[in-house]
Amino acid sequence: MRIENSFIPVQGVGEVTERRLWEHGVTHWDEFDGSVVGPTLADRIEAFIDEGRDHLARGDVAPFAEALPAASRWRLYENVRDDTCFLDIETTGLDASCEDVTTVTCHRDGETTTFVKDRDLTARRLANELAEASLLVTFNGQRFDVPFLETCFDVDVTVPHLDLMYPCKKLGLDGGLKAIERELGIDRDMPELSGRDAVRLWHEYERGDDGALETLVEYNRADTVNMEPLTEIVSDRLHETVFEAARLDA
Known part of the structure; x- marks a missing residue:
């Protein structure tokens, strides 16, 4: 349609x-x-x-x-299928006023980019990435991802936004992203983790475990990339x- x-x-x-x-x-x-x-x-x-x-x-x-x-x-x-940016973030907690964004992944037109805190995750990079998109797609991003980014990076996310949580509810698909993926048969290439695991992995990386960051990035990318087939379905x-x-x- x-x-x-x-x-x-x-x-x-x-x-x-x-x-x-x-x-x-x-x-x-x-x-x-x-x-x-x-x-x-x-x-x-x-x-x-x-x-x-x-x-x-x-x-x-x-x-x-x-x-x-x-x-x-x-x-x-x-x-605007080809100009749609699928986005997901990981954070150190739920309160944007006192917690940090650790990774942000954007997936658009077959290309996936992940920005990492204290490396390349900056307000300018985020703004540039979003400026290229005609539509932003998230899952629960209206209440979480977008307000978190706006608070932590002082950016104004104005790109039109489709939060998949709401059309999913219209179809009777309730629960989190991973539960809906399982119900629809959308596969993941890695073991299932949670938001709590994402916080733990970041702190392990801060203590010197580079492998923990690799796992965190892989998890963040899986969340983001899987939103594309979810949107299609x-x-x-x-x-x-x-x-x-x-x-x-x-």
Whole structure:
């Protein structure tokens, strides 16, 4: 499903009205003729489509991210798949005011980069990495990763953000990232670790164990890279249950 299939970013259009449009054959912006809704709402939708085309021509999905509910931002992914940055961080604790970020991994267009505290993890590098992305994808990053980075590095993360936790809940996929991976059959190339293990590994590295850092980086990278197949699966399933189901009912 692409943004051009969506109408709920329009003020006054909820899921019921959007589904009614789809069921009447208006499944794409190109098919909208104003006949299914009243004239005021039709004018609003037409203005949205005109402005939306301009935004997409520039590769800018930010206005749609701001207008879509968190659980519906998966709709952005297909339009900017190649410019999506999957991101995950590890920290020394849960309080950004007194704890540190130890590693940050970014995965985009098949390339994976990990930044490490006291080596190459800086505000400038983070800002440069995010500036290259049209969409940021995390798991629970809306409540944790992004606020942590903004507090610890004094950066303003403005890239449109898809937090996978919310569309996963829409599909009944609850629990943490690893539990959802197991349920969906997404494999990992390393033994399963936890956030607590990540803290322990960092402290072991600080005491001189370079192997502990290697394991921590591998763990952080696995979390990040696995978000890509998770996004694909979640987007495909929601496409079927939200969009295709409405088309079949038409």
